Amino acid sequence: MFKITDEVIDTQRVISAVEADNAGAIVHFLGTVRNNTGGRRTLYLEYEAYAPMAEKKMAEIGHEIREKWGLDRVAMMHRVGRVEIGEVSVAVAVASPHRSDGFEACKYAMDRLKQVVPIWKREIWEDGEEEWVKPDPVYFDADRGVRTSDG
């Protein structure tokens, strides 16, 4: 299951999507909305997604995990619209025969999501300002711009 939703994420549904008899572990990650960034108070976040492409890119991450770890039970769900402090914005679940592969694959899924899945986060601050969040350079490859080197 690779899905963009505008509703509250049913985390149990994400876990259920990967349950398998040959699994010895299900690693589950939840991203939640923090009440501050660098000490500045956040009121809430607004997420926007290019939903069909986002779901396709998440499914591709699932294929990458199958190739790297041989795990085929992966689920990713990301919410769009207004998400309140403490609420879940993204949920990932990976089932694996043994836990260490599951932990690695789950981290990989989130790292890749932050690199390639077309979703944008808008931060609405307590002081009334709002802005599109800038990408963390860790996940950002400056060479990927649309202009090639002649630009």
Next chain:
Amino acid sequence: MKVTVKYFAVCHEELGREEEQMELPEEATLRDILDRLEEEWPEITEFYQVMQMSVNWEYATEGTQLSEGDEVALIPPVTGG
């Protein structure tokens, strides 16, 4: 030929619309779309080092050739999670 162009996040905000139909010459590339947009929004060039584009839900470069009915998108740096 006609293609659909979609705008997200800062692009949607700056251009004031979510998508549009664009009439382009045969054998047009993504570069032709950027040229059009530069006339309306010259500052778009400041995003070129960080912005990406897609054609039919796959990342593409500015030389990518377009076909009738393609769905193109301007993709500012993604910040999901």
